[in-house]
Amino acid sequence: MKIIVCIKQVPSTQKVAVDPTTGVLIRSGIDTKMNPYDLYAIDLALQIKKSTKAQLTAITMGPDSAKAVLKEAMALGCDDGVLISDRAFAGADVLATSYTLASVVSSIAKDVALVVCGKQTTDGDTAQVGAEMAAHLKMPFVGLVMGIHDVTTTSIGLTSDQGNQLVDLNVNYPAVISVSEKVGQPDLPSYFRLSQMDETKIKVVTLQDLDDHDPNHYGLSGSPTQVEKIFEPTHDNDHVLIHGSTKEAMDHFVEVMTSNHYFRGKDHG
Amino acid sequence: MGELRINHDKCVVCKQCITACAFNALSVEDGHISVNSACRLCGSCVKKCPLHAIEIVEDRHVIDRDQYHDIMVIAEIDGSTIAPVSYELIGEALKLAAIRQDKVSVAVLGYQLDDMVKSLKGYGLDHIYVFDDPSLSIFRCDVFANVLYDFLSKRKDNVVLIPATLNGRSLAPSIAARFKTGLTADCTKLEMRENGDLVQIRPAFGGNIMAMILNSHARPQMATVREKVMDRAIYKNDDSGTIEKIMVEPSLLQSSVLVETVHDLPKASNISSATRIIVIGRGVPVSDHPRIHGLAKKLDATIGYTRPMVEKGIGSVLYQIGLSGRTVKADWILTLGVSGAIQFTAGMDQSSLILAINNDPNASIFNIAHHGMVADVSQWLDEWEKRYGSLQ
Ligand SMILES: Cc1cc2nc3c(=O)[nH]c(=O)nc-3n(C[C@H](O)[C@H](O)[C@H](O)COP(=O)(O)OP(=O)(O)OC[C@H]3O[C@@H](n4cnc5c(N)ncnc54)[C@H](O)[C@@H]3O)c2cc1C
Ligand SMILES: Cc1cc2nc3c(=O)[nH]c(=O)nc-3n(C[C@H](O)[C@H](O)[C@H](O)COP(=O)(O)OP(=O)(O)OC[C@H]3O[C@@H](n4cnc5c(N)ncnc54)[C@H](O)[C@@H]3O)c2cc1C
Ligand code: SF4
Ligand code: SF4
Numbered sequence: 001m002k003i004i005v006c007i008k009q010v011p012s013t014q015k016v017a018v019d020p021t022t023g024v025l026i027r028s029g030i031d032t033k034m035n036p037y038d039l040y041a042i043d044l045a046l047q048i049k050k051s052t053k054a055q056l057t058a059i060t061m062g063p064d065s066a067k068a069v070l071k072e073a074m075a076l077g078c079d080d081g082v083l084i085s086d087r088a089f090a091g092a093d094v095l096a097t098s099y100t101l102a103s104v105v106s107s108i109a110k111d112v113a114l115v116v117c118g119k120q121t122t123d124g125d126t127a128q129v130g131a132e133m134a135a136h137l138k139m140p141f142v143g144l145v146m147g148i149h150d151v152t153t154t155s156i157g158l159t160s161d162q163g164n165q166l167v168d169l170n171v172n173y174p175a176v177i178s179v180s181e182k183v184g185q186p187d188l189p190s191y192f193r194l195s196q197m198d199e200t201k202i203k204v205v206t207l208q209d210l211d212d213h214d215p216n217h218y219g220l221s222g223s224p225t226q227v228e229k230i231f232e233p234t235h236d237n238d239h240v241l242i243h244g245s246t247k248e249a250m251d252h253f254v255e256v257m258t259s260n261h262y263f264r265g266k267d268h269g
Numbered sequence: 270m271g272e273l274r275i276n277h278d279k280c281v282v283c284k285q286c287i288t289a290c291a292f293n294a295l296s297v298e299d300g301h302i303s304v305n306s307a308c309r310l311c312g313s314c315v316k317k318c319p320l321h322a323i324e325i326v327e328d329r330h331v332i333d334r335d336q337y338h339d340i341m342v343i344a345e346i347d348g349s350t351i352a353p354v355s356y357e358l359i360g361e362a363l364k365l366a367a368i369r370q371d372k373v374s375v376a377v378l379g380y381q382l383d384d385m386v387k388s389l390k391g392y393g394l395d396h397i398y399v400f401d402d403p404s405l406s407i408f409r410c411d412v413f414a415n416v417l418y419d420f421l422s423k424r425k426d427n428v429v430l431i432p433a434t435l436n437g438r439s440l441a442p443s444i445a446a447r448f449k450t451g452l453t454a455d456c457t458k459l460e461m462r463e464n465g466d467l468v469q470i471r472p473a474f475g476g477n478i479m480a481m482i483l484n485s486h487a488r489p490q491m492a493t494v495r496e497k498v499m500d501r502a503i504y505k506n507d508d509s510g511t512i513e514k515i516m517v518e519p520s521l522l523q524s525s526v527l528v529e530t531v532h533d534l535p536k537a538s539n540i541s542s543a544t545r546i547i548v549i550g551r552g553v554p555v556s557d558h559p560r561i562h563g564l565a566k567k568l569d570a571t572i573g574y575t576r577p578m579v580e581k582g583i584g585s586v587l588y589q590i591g592l593s594g595r596t597v598k599a600d601w602i603l604t605l606g607v608s609g610a611i612q613f614t615a616g617m618d619q620s621s622l623i624l625a626i627n628n629d630p631n632a633s634i635f636n637i638a639h640h641g642m643v644a645d646v647s648q649w650l651d652e653w654e655k656r657y658g659s660l661q
Binding site for chain 2: 011014015016017018032061062063064065066084085086087089090091092093094095098099122123124125126127128129130131132133134135136140141142143144157161162163164165166167168169170171172175178219220223224225226227228229230231232233238239240241242243244246247249250252253254256257260261262263264265266
């Protein structure tokens with residue numbers, strides 16, 4: 001039985017700003033880390049591995065430096081790591097990213113039982129890659145898994161967070177899932193284990209290794225969305241203090257609540 | 270295919286592009302600037318380079334925009350009602366539709382929907398498409414996506430809007446990938462161009478950056494929108510909205526995912542999961558507490574307390590906010606007669622919108638409140654009742 005966990009390297013801070021004159025992203029540093037939501041995915045995948053003796057592979061699409069997150073995943077207990085890296089994959093939006101990951105899964109692990117993703121990333125922040133991957137792989141998708149039960153080598157019980165309901169589902173493999181941070185605190189790899197990881201054990205996959213190697217299906221060419229521009233959000237006056245009559249205080253309260261759609265005035269109810 | 274091209278004859282390796290790139294995609298290799306697969310072709314380095322040594326080379330196919338009209342909203346159901354976010358998306362869709370005289374319709378999936386869907390009439394919708402089947406009573410992503418893709422692929426909608434709820438955020442990408450079209454997550458602003466292109470604005474990097482996104486080469490253009498972002502549709506009290514039941518092909522309902530049990534979550538059994546909060550502090554006269562409960566009801570908010578109120582036995586410890594209580598991250602939080610001690614604010618200062626009323630202009634709560642109002646709570650409640658009626 002094979003399990004794949006998808007992880008991404010992200011900038012270590014979300015505090016990016018835009019230069020107002022050039023419209024260019026300013027970074028405070030170039031430090032990167034593993035997408036924190038992917039630690040929960042790894043943790044859950046390890047739990048399933050434990051009871052099924054499955055082989056657990058971590059995959060990531062990114063530059064050469066993304067090997068660092070694969071090493072981290074291996075230090076946590078993943079059996080091996082795959083770096084998906086090729087100029088042809090550059091400029092990928094969610095559709096192209098998920099298609100690339102799906103192509104890798106079907107090319108390297110034809111008999112995969114479960115693909116495990118994080119809930120979202122802290123950079124692109126779309127929370128869409130997992131579900132789109134499932135569609136490409138023609139597998140069912142279960143989002144925001146916060147618990148597992150009845151784990152066997154043919155099926156698994158999953159508790160999915162649906163907001164006002166928790167739904168227990170039973171799923172026959174194969175399937176793609178995303179993992180909620182509500183599953184519990186994940187482990188962090190120890191420096192010692194990390195230093196023991198051998199980078200040469202990481203396999204690198206390029207376009208030529210995939211069953212579909214038409215470059216038009218990947219990267220910018222395979223991406224329907226285009227980011228036209230990026231800019232900093234405008235904050236309406238961060239702190240205001242209304243120091244006047246009670247009437248003015250109420251006017252201000254109603255104005256703030258209605259402009260934020262939390263109150264609709266007289267017809268509210 | 271599209272790619273980033275660096276003209277090494279022009280480049281002087283000043284490395285300005287490396288710092289301009291937010292994705293760590295550029296580096297110096299063998300004395301040349303080199304781009305790796307992390308590149309998103311965002312264009313930042315292109316703008317930064319003083320020597321115009323970087324360009325993005327694109328080639329794209331064209332779609333026939335004029336074939337695509339109309340907007341479809343996928344409704345969200347909450348228990349036995351249509352969730353409010355659905356009306357917000359309908360409101361936004363109607364505004365967008367006005368630019369090109371498009372029609373707006375809504376699709377509702379679930380079980381025993383007859384009464385629910387009637388409440389969608391009278392808002393200016395063209396059609397209300399109803400998919401009513403016992404297999405649709407609990408959300409299963411693959412089943413919902415199969416049914417909707419089958420339906421939508423027979424139409425030529427220009428735009429499909431889906432609520433960015435927990436389920437909507439799984440459903441939308443499942444449909445978009447089946448269409449191989451673009452999907453923009455959590456849009457906070459949408460604009461329709463005369464040519465039918467939808468301008469989509471969304472936050473990324475945890476809200477530190479806004480991105481303007483277009484999907485000009487594929488249809489339908491798909492976007493998700495969170496609750497309380499758009500204005501609710503206005504009830505017109507007319508006969509608009511033809512209800513049409515759609516027969517669901519049984520093969521579309523088949524799935525390897527089986528529902529075992531469903532646990533309904535009780536609404537906020539402690540304060541931490543509340544998203545709209547009114548806090549009662551020691552400055553509020555006890556005789557005014559009933560009016561504040563009335564206000565909370567009106568604003569669909571949960572009441573929280575400062576520690577002295579819990580110590581006095583007025584509030585339960587499960588509803589105490591602060592260091593020795595619970596931490597909240599509310600969409601909005603209104604504090605009444607709360608001084609703003611650090612042990613209290615530590616439990617709520619991550620909330621998105623903080624409003625405070627206190628009669629002391631120097632109260633420290635005003636240092637963290639986005640909107641501070643100096644007023645006497647009792648008089649302020651009187652003013653509310655004068656405008657909107659009794660709170661008792
Ligand atoms: C400012 C900005 C806004 C953007 N907005 C959009 C948009 O609205 N629509 C759109 O289509 N694209 C958008 N993109 C592009 C998109 O973020 C990236 O293309 C990215 O590849 C996909 O998504 P994500 O980071 O949002 O991942 P998410 O969908 O949030 O990630 C979910 C999970 O998928 C897995 N995963 C994601 N990426 C990888 C990877 N590279 N390798 C392995 N596993 C991975 C991880 O398990 C992760 O936890 C945007 C990019 C930027 C910079
Ligand atoms: C270890 C430790 C842990 C603690 N943990 C917590 C905790 O978890 N939660 C917590 O809340 N506190 C906690 N505290 C206590 C905290 O320090 C404060 O004492 C407490 O938060 C004060 O509560 P309050 O704002 O309701 O009352 P007060 O500080 O008495 O403030 C009342 C406010 O109401 C205003 N006011 C009075 N009359 C009116 C009126 N008519 N109209 C408008 N405004 C009026 C006053 O100007 C004043 O600012 C802790 C303290 C310690 C030492
Ligand atoms: S900014 Fe332009 S000139 Fe400077 S290193 Fe980059 S490509 Fe070369
Ligand atoms: S286009 Fe954007 S992502 Fe690509 S190298 Fe330039 S700055 Fe970096």
